[in-house]
Amino acid sequence: MLKKIISGGQTGADRAALDTAIKFNLEHGGSVPAGRRSEDGTIPDKYDLTEMDTDSYPERTKQNIIDSDGTVIISHGVLTGGSFLTKKLASKLNKPWYHIDLMEMDEFEGAVTLHDFVSDNYIEILNVAGPRASQDPFIYRSVKSIIETFIYMELMESSQEELRADDIILLQRKIEKFCATLNEAVEFLADTMHLRTRSVIANSPDNQIGSLYFSLADTIKVKLGLDAGNTDLFESCRKELRKGKTSKVQHIHKLDLSKEPMDIEDAAMVILKALRQYLKKNHVLRVIK
Numbered sequence: 001m002l003k004k005i006i007s008g009g010q011t012g013a014d015r016a017a018l019d020t021a022i023k024f025n026l027e028h029g030g031s032v033p034a035g036r037r038s039e040d041g042t043i044p045d046k047y048d049l050t051e052m053d054t055d056s057y058p059e060r061t062k063q064n065i066i067d068s069d070g071t072v073i074i075s076h077g078v079l080t081g082g083s084f085l086t087k088k089l090a091s092k093l094n095k096p097w098y099h100i101d102l103m104e105m106d107e108f109e110g111a112v113t114l115h116d117f118v119s120d121n122y123i124e125i126l127n128v129a130g131p132r133a134s135q136d137p138f139i140y141r142s143v144k145s146i147i148e149t150f151i152y153m154e155l156m157e158s159s160q161e162e163l164r165a166d167d168i169i170l171l172q173r174k175i176e177k178f179c180a181t182l183n184e185a186v187e188f189l190a191d192t193m194h195l196r197t198r199s200v201i202a203n204s205p206d207n208q209i210g211s212l213y214f215s216l217a218d219t220i221k222v223k224l225g226l227d228a229g230n231t232d233l234f235e236s237c238r239k240e241l242r243k244g245k246t247s248k249v250q251h252i253h254k255l256d257l258s259k260e261p262m263d264i265e266d267a268a269m270v271i272l273k274a275l276r277q278y279l280k281k282n283h284v285l286r287v288i289k
Helices: 013-023 057-067 081-092 107-120 139-158 182-192 195-202 206-223 231-242 247-253 264-282
Strands: 004-006 027-029 070-075 097-101 125-129
Touching: 004 013, 013 027, 013 125, 013 139, 057 081, 057 125, 070 081, 070 107, 070 139, 081 097, 081 125, 097 107, 107 139, 139 206, 182 231, 182 264, 195 264, 206 264, 231 264
Parallel strands: 004 027, 004 125, 070 097, 070 125
Antiparallel strands: none
C-alpha cells in the first residue's frame, strides 16, 4: 500500500499532490531547489521538503525520481517542458513511470489506472509530477481529484474491520443545524453521534483518517449544511486550515491565504480532524465489542 507521496513543490500538480497527502495524514516529502524556489516565489514552510544544494529544477526532478518507487505524470495533453523531462529521466534511470493524459481519459479513469500502476509496481513512495499552475490553471484540481479517488480505492481494499462504513452508525443525511463556527460544529456532532461512532473516531490512528472521511464526510457536509450555503462554517474551517502559517511566514513568502485552494470536501476533513481531537481530549472511550 502507498505510504508516501513526494513531489518537487512547484505550483500546480506538485502542490496538489502534497496538499492531498497532508489532507489524509499521509507522509509527504520531496527534494526542492535551493532557496525552496518556485514560480510563485518561495515554497511555503507547511510542506516538509528537502532543500538541495543546487537551485536546478532538472536536478530536483532527477532526485525525486531516484527517491521514489515510481513516478506518475498528470497533464491535459502531451508532455512538455519539465513534465517531458521527468518522463525522459525516469526512462533513462529505468524507474517505473506512467502518464495520465486527461485529454484521453477522465479523472476517475485516471485514478483507476493510477491504482493499477501503483499496485503492479509495488510502489510505496510515489513521485507526482505535472505542469505548473501558470501552464495549466486546471491541473491542481484535476490532480487533487485523481489522488483523492485513488486513496479511496486503496482504503476500500485495506480498511480495518472496525472502520468499515457499515460498522459505523452514520449520521442522518439531512440538514440539522447551520453551525457558524468549527467549534460549534464539533460540539454539535459529538452530542448527536452514537457512542460507538464516537469510540471509533476517538480511537482511530492517524493513518486511518481517510477511512473515517470516506465513511462520514458526505453526511457531515449535509448535516451541517456545508453544501447548502453555510458560508460562515466554511470560512471558519478555512481559518483553521491557515493555522501554523504565522504572519512572519506570510511576509516572507507573500502568501495570499484568502485565495488558498479549499473546497467543501476539504472543509469536511477539517471538521472531522477537529472532531477527532475533541473526542480524544474530552471523552474517555473504548470500542464496544
